[in-house]
Amino acid sequence: MPISRSDVSKGAPRQPAKARSRPTAASRARPRTNRESREDSVERIYHSALRLFVQQGYRSTSIDEIAAGAGLTKGGVYFYISKKEHLMAQMLDDIAARYIDAVIARIQAEEMTAQERLVAFMHSQVSFALEWPEEVLLLVMASVEFSKSGDMLTKKIDEIYGRMRSFIVQTIEEGMAKKVFKTKLHPSAAASFYVATHDGMMLEWYRRAAQTDGPELVRVFREAFLRVLS
Amino acid sequence: MPISRSDVSKGAPRQPAKARSRPTAASRARPRTNRESREDSVERIYHSALRLFVQQGYRSTSIDEIAAGAGLTKGGVYFYISKKEHLMAQMLDDIAARYIDAVIARIQAEEMTAQERLVAFMHSQVSFALEWPEEVLLLVMASVEFSKSGDMLTKKIDEIYGRMRSFIVQTIEEGMAKKVFKTKLHPSAAASFYVATHDGMMLEWYRRAAQTDGPELVRVFREAFLRVLS
Amino acid sequence: MPISRSDVSKGAPRQPAKARSRPTAASRARPRTNRESREDSVERIYHSALRLFVQQGYRSTSIDEIAAGAGLTKGGVYFYISKKEHLMAQMLDDIAARYIDAVIARIQAEEMTAQERLVAFMHSQVSFALEWPEEVLLLVMASVEFSKSGDMLTKKIDEIYGRMRSFIVQTIEEGMAKKVFKTKLHPSAAASFYVATHDGMMLEWYRRAAQTDGPELVRVFREAFLRVLS
Amino acid sequence: MPISRSDVSKGAPRQPAKARSRPTAASRARPRTNRESREDSVERIYHSALRLFVQQGYRSTSIDEIAAGAGLTKGGVYFYISKKEHLMAQMLDDIAARYIDAVIARIQAEEMTAQERLVAFMHSQVSFALEWPEEVLLLVMASVEFSKSGDMLTKKIDEIYGRMRSFIVQTIEEGMAKKVFKTKLHPSAAASFYVATHDGMMLEWYRRAAQTDGPELVRVFREAFLRVLS
DNA sequence: CATGAATGAGAGTTCATTCAT
DNA sequence: GATGAATGAACTCTCATTCAT
Numbered sequence: 001m002p003i004s005r006s007d008v009s010k011g012a013p014r015q016p017a018k019a020r021s022r023p024t025a026a027s028r029a030r031p032r033t034n035r036e037s038r039e040d041s042v043e044r045i046y047h048s049a050l051r052l053f054v055q056q057g058y059r060s061t062s063i064d065e066i067a068a069g070a071g072l073t074k075g076g077v078y079f080y081i082s083k084k085e086h087l088m089a090q091m092l093d094d095i096a097a098r099y100i101d102a103v104i105a106r107i108q109a110e111e112m113t114a115q116e117r118l119v120a121f122m123h124s125q126v127s128f129a130l131e132w133p134e135e136v137l138l139l140v141m142a143s144v145e146f147s148k149s150g151d152m153l154t155k156k157i158d159e160i161y162g163r164m165r166s167f168i169v170q171t172i173e174e175g176m177a178k179k180v181f182k183t184k185l186h187p188s189a190a191a192s193f194y195v196a197t198h199d200g201m202m203l204e205w206y207r208r209a210a211q212t213d214g215p216e217l218v219r220v221f222r223e224a225f226l227r228v229l230s
Numbered sequence: 231m232p233i234s235r236s237d238v239s240k241g242a243p244r245q246p247a248k249a250r251s252r253p254t255a256a257s258r259a260r261p262r263t264n265r266e267s268r269e270d271s272v273e274r275i276y277h278s279a280l281r282l283f284v285q286q287g288y289r290s291t292s293i294d295e296i297a298a299g300a301g302l303t304k305g306g307v308y309f310y311i312s313k314k315e316h317l318m319a320q321m322l323d324d325i326a327a328r329y330i331d332a333v334i335a336r337i338q339a340e341e342m343t344a345q346e347r348l349v350a351f352m353h354s355q356v357s358f359a360l361e362w363p364e365e366v367l368l369l370v371m372a373s374v375e376f377s378k379s380g381d382m383l384t385k386k387i388d389e390i391y392g393r394m395r396s397f398i399v400q401t402i403e404e405g406m407a408k409k410v411f412k413t414k415l416h417p418s419a420a421a422s423f424y425v426a427t428h429d430g431m432m433l434e435w436y437r438r439a440a441q442t443d444g445p446e447l448v449r450v451f452r453e454a455f456l457r458v459l460s
Numbered sequence: 461m462p463i464s465r466s467d468v469s470k471g472a473p474r475q476p477a478k479a480r481s482r483p484t485a486a487s488r489a490r491p492r493t494n495r496e497s498r499e500d501s502v503e504r505i506y507h508s509a510l511r512l513f514v515q516q517g518y519r520s521t522s523i524d525e526i527a528a529g530a531g532l533t534k535g536g537v538y539f540y541i542s543k544k545e546h547l548m549a550q551m552l553d554d555i556a557a558r559y560i561d562a563v564i565a566r567i568q569a570e571e572m573t574a575q576e577r578l579v580a581f582m583h584s585q586v587s588f589a590l591e592w593p594e595e596v597l598l599l600v601m602a603s604v605e606f607s608k609s610g611d612m613l614t615k616k617i618d619e620i621y622g623r624m625r626s627f628i629v630q631t632i633e634e635g636m637a638k639k640v641f642k643t644k645l646h647p648s649a650a651a652s653f654y655v656a657t658h659d660g661m662m663l664e665w666y667r668r669a670a671q672t673d674g675p676e677l678v679r680v681f682r683e684a685f686l687r688v689l690s
Numbered sequence: 691m692p693i694s695r696s697d698v699s700k701g702a703p704r705q706p707a708k709a710r711s712r713p714t715a716a717s718r719a720r721p722r723t724n725r726e727s728r729e730d731s732v733e734r735i736y737h738s739a740l741r742l743f744v745q746q747g748y749r750s751t752s753i754d755e756i757a758a759g760a761g762l763t764k765g766g767v768y769f770y771i772s773k774k775e776h777l778m779a780q781m782l783d784d785i786a787a788r789y790i791d792a793v794i795a796r797i798q799a800e801e802m803t804a805q806e807r808l809v810a811f812m813h814s815q816v817s818f819a820l821e822w823p824e825e826v827l828l829l830v831m832a833s834v835e836f837s838k839s840g841d842m843l844t845k846k847i848d849e850i851y852g853r854m855r856s857f858i859v860q861t862i863e864e865g866m867a868k869k870v871f872k873t874k875l876h877p878s879a880a881a882s883f884y885v886a887t888h889d890g891m892m893l894e895w896y897r898r899a900a901q902t903d904g905p906e907l908v909r910v911f912r913e914a915f916l917r918v919l920s
Numbered sequence: 921c922a923t924g925a926a927t928g929a930g931a932g933t934t935c936a937t938t939c940a941t
Numbered sequence: 942g943a944t945g946a947a948t949g950a951a952c953t954c955t956c957a958t959t960c961a962t
Contacts, residue, residue, distance in 0.1 A: 659889075
């Protein structure tokens, strides 16, 4: 009974979730049907896990904490997930689908120059990150936590980042073929630069949320990247 | 009896250290004196911990693993460290001293323009990172693992990064006062850009060590940063 | 989820519990409901801990031993207690409530002379000790084990003994005011004598259970104490 | 090379011993000969252990703490003792010899009535306890810590207490034979009363050192005991 | 005579996971 | 659909003890 919420969370309001230490039946609006109840719980688990994973890291977050944040007990969480690892994998897939694959698909569907494609990609990612910063951070932080750990999740992270890199490399190659980009930089190096800056930016933004002007950082990022390609 | 090896590791050869699971007497050249023995063990613990922390993260690395990597037993490691947390703190201090404070001190000691200072700083850090990539990675990864965790280490990391940021901000302000930099970017935003790119670069390099051309990435980084300031 | 069994153990039969080293499913009557299961386990933990703490002392008793005695595993015990220290604190509170506070409350509720009050107090404590010797011993032994150790439990023990002393001091003062007691002994010295003799008696009885005639010791104790006051 | 200091400690000044955390050679007056040095260290270990055992209990005191208190290191302590247990056994023997056996021997050597003998015994013990309270406390506390623990020390404690009991029982029997004591109390019960009150008194005194008037407690103790026998 | 390094056995505690109800 | 009880493995840390120097 795997979690999947690709579309569920769209407009989901982030509940403040003040460490509701003991879940009571009354603490959540009781949904009528099983279907609703299920979706509700899945939603709560997802958000609880997302918040906690980003804040404390995957390994430092216990199922108990996730459960408490979701207004359930440990056993209740295990009704929906089979393993902690699977929950994380599910979440990463979910985010990748929305943050990477959907964006690429939309862009590929339209007629554009390579440069336009790249800009569109950046803009889409930036918009997404502004709306759902935690999901993007989960990706970035997971890529750090699992980079070489030999964990089952290492592979998944690699694949996800691989898809992002491939798109950029392809687009740059296309642009170079059409002489849009004049850089002598190897496309894969350029992709690395994109990824590196992307990840660094997200981390910096999170670490210094209060002191950092996100949009300005993004503007600098975009210009730096495009100038690198010219 | 805190570990301290600020200068010890200078030319220390990284031993390959293929998970020597059980320490045997034969596995290390038996040093004659106590003094040597202590330094040797400290060195081994430091390197074992460094490698493992970078690879698996602090929290996922057990003292047992560190001990095995150092050719000691758990108890032996605890003879040198009082707490796992202190080992990490010690290591971070050590690295910060060499990677940040020493570099800044050296640069401040010389007569240079703001621009030259910044370039010198970047170059010094880059050289260091090329020679001791794991130490720099430890800093970056720790900054992710402990960013908001409320851990004792959070404060330490914040201070270290704070020192790096301060230097950059000061230097840029100086440069702006003397009209060397014309950017309208706020100095602290520029510092954030530096830090973000620095961290992202290190992570990307580590994740894709095999496929990435480190020096090229660095060149791009430098140019991007300097162009941002002009 | 703190243990609390103030009233649970009333008529609970002490099972002999010969170091049932490995818990087997068969080793306990499997209770039907959760409620029963919880109460049963709590009871088993309490008794196992009581026996072991009295026999070996708090610090020499491991959670593993308590668990084995309760037919559980270490983890199972930790489902009920949060810390070993809390288990002990809980037990001491529990015993103090029954052995001291309840007894005082009952006596204070009735009309009696100071002398009668004192005798009633002694009798109540003696009856209790004859029925639940281990609980009283736990108090006495803990008062030795933690007397000056700076442990969190030191404070608790002090408070408990303080309540006993206060009652005696007050009652003697009352009796002296009404000329019932003619002793020139300071009330607090008399209370000290009571406590000292009480503790010594319990220890002696325990150490020499086989060779000592408990009731006779008690008789001597009572007479000695009352004569001291006259 | 067992410790033995039966006579050494007579007038030894208790050093304040403010947790001298790191022993330095300079921290103690360097004795000239080996012989002196040895006696000095033995003395220091003995006193350090005594203080700590009484304060924290045997099991809660580590060799490291004893060593620090003696101005030595762990290894240094182990030069004099073979096992922690042996140190304790040695100390108990030592104390018993002075506090019990020597006292009995002296009294047996003189011509006295049974009553005089008992009084003399009490007085001797009381004097000793006033001068060396810690040694007596060690005996009492050890009797609690090891009463039924199955430890090697249990036997030793039992023997020591046995010698004290035997003397009292014998003396009372003698007195009863000569009609000096008229009590119907069984001699061994009277001995138990003595031991119980003795132990309780010592503990109470220690626990409430500040608030308790030792000598008064002792006077009450003596009178209570003698009245019990009449 | 004493130090300092090291071991190994265990202690307390946490936590992913399972399962009967 | 969810709870609460329980397990077992792993983890951090402590400590009596040994031994080369």
